[in-house]
Amino acid sequence: MVVSSAPGKVYLFGEHAVVYGEPAVPCAIERRATVTVEERDDEALRVHSTDLTLDGFTVEYGGQADDHADVDVPERLVEAAVGYVDSAAAQARDAADRPDAGFDITIESEIPLGAGLGSSAAVVVAGIDAATRELGVELSSREIAQRAYEVEYEVQDGQASRADTFCSAVGGAVRVEGDDCQPIPDVPTLPFVIGYDGGAGDTGELVAGVRRLKEEYPFAADTVETIGDLVRQGERALEAGDLDELGRLMNFNHGLLEALGVSSRSLDEMVWAARESDALGAKLTGAGGGGCVVVLDETEEARTALSYTPGCEETFRAELDTDGVRVEGR
Ligand SMILES: Nc1ncnc2c1ncn2[C@@H]1O[C@H](COP(=O)(O)OP(=O)(O)OP(=O)(O)O)[C@@H](O)[C@H]1O
Ligand SMILES: C[C@@](O)(CCO)CC(=O)[O-]
Numbered sequence: 001m002v003v004s005s006a007p008g009k010v011y012l013f014g015e016h017a018v019v020y021g022e023p024a025v026p027c028a029i030e031r032r033a034t035v036t037v038e039e040r041d042d043e044a045l046r047v048h049s050t051d052l053t054l055d056g057f058t059v060e061y062g063g064q065a066d067d068h069a070d071v072d073v074p075e076r077l078v079e080a081a082v083g084y085v086d087s088a089a090a091q092a093r094d095a096a097d098r099p100d101a102g103f104d105i106t107i108e109s110e111i112p113l114g115a116g117l118g119s120s121a122a123v124v125v126a127g128i129d130a131a132t133r134e135l136g137v138e139l140s141s142r143e144i145a146q147r148a149y150e151v152e153y154e155v156q157d158g159q160a161s162r163a164d165t166f167c168s169a170v171g172g173a174v175r176v177e178g179d180d181c182q183p184i185p186d187v188p189t190l191p192f193v194i195g196y197d198g199g200a201g202d203t204g205e206l207v208a209g210v211r212r213l214k215e216e217y218p219f220a221a222d223t224v225e226t227i228g229d230l231v232r233q234g235e236r237a238l239e240a241g242d243l244d245e246l247g248r249l250m251n252f253n254h255g256l257l258e259a260l261g262v263s264s265r266s267l268d269e270m271v272w273a274a275r276e277s278d279a280l281g282a283k284l285t286g287a288g289g290g291g292c293v294v295v296l297d298e299t300e301e302a303r304t305a306l307s308y309t310p311g312c313e314e315t316f317r318a319e320l321d322t323d324g325v326r327v328e329g330r
């Protein structure tokens with residue numbers, strides 16, 4: 001039995017545009033998905049997730065068994081979850097050259113689902129790490145990132161960047177532009193506050209929506225390029241440790257994401273509440289459509305303002321996590 005964990009992330013800048021080759025800067029946060037993997041005697045896969053909803057679910061298929069046991073959550077959610085886990089298991093079998101290996105997989109995650117904090121990438125990265133180790137193979141974090149990217153690419157219908165998976169695998173703040181993925185050394189302390197509206201967006205659908213908009217309106221394609229310019233400027237601010245400028249650029253980035261149609265009323269309300277509390281900057285994070293905003297604020301004011309915002313269900317501080325994927329136990 002092997003237990004591995006991997007962090008979720010927020011985007012300082014650049015989500016969506018990164019899918020089209022522009023640079024992006026995601027930062028790993030101290031909220032983790034933990035995946036326990038135990039090899040089985042048969043070829044089946046049994047997936048148990050304790051927190052997909054309050055009650056969780058168990059599903060077993062392949063081999064002898066092919067049933068959905070204790071399914072107390074919508075079938076659609078179970079199918080989406082199984083898509084990622086199934087594909088992560090296939091990557092582990094491939095890496096270990098054990099095409100017939102079966103697994104019992106248990107997922108425990110502190111990362112809200114579909115909320116822009118990279119739950120899918122964290123589950124896949126931790127899952128590949130634990131399953132390969134269980135089969136006696138140790139991959140580097142870059143190899144895990146590559147395989148996890150292949151999973152997201154497959155499940156998101158060929159529309160995924162390397163950003164979430166690379167960030168979750170290596171931890172810290174990273175820069176991703178096309179195939180080029182690099183850790184960013186010496187980042188200043190980034191006082192992140194997260195506001196969560198309790199909702200979710202479907203990453204695959206939101207990415208497809210931006211693609212359609214880009215095809216229909218040339219100025220939407222220009223907006224994507226503008227986000228790339230903004231990210232390059234943001235990288236200079238990050239290097240200089242200029243938090244005021246980072247905040248201004250986050251606000252600008254939110255406006256551009258809003259123009260691309262991936263914000264929502266509750267995300268906008270949280271962004272405005274944070275701005276009015278004099279936070280340095282605020283934007284949605286991840287695919288959007290609902291879920292989380294990330295706020296840069298050194299005080300507790302933004303958090304208080306968010307907690308009084310009708311659409312906001314939960315707030316928390318998010319410290320940068322310098323650890324990527326790691327083994328928690330055997
Ligand atoms: N605890 C979990 N157990 C099982 N599957 C999970 C779990 N957490 C996430 N997933 C899988 O990841 C999917 C959510 O991924 P999606 O990419 O839509 O959102 P996200 O990764 O949370 O946000 P974003 O990609 O915007 O950062 C879920 O539908 C499910 O398939
Ligand atoms: C929207 C997106 O840019 C980030 C989702 O967290 C999609 C991706 O990079 O694959």
Ligand SMILES: [Mg+2]
Binds near residue numbers: 118119120121164
């Ligand atoms: Mg995701």
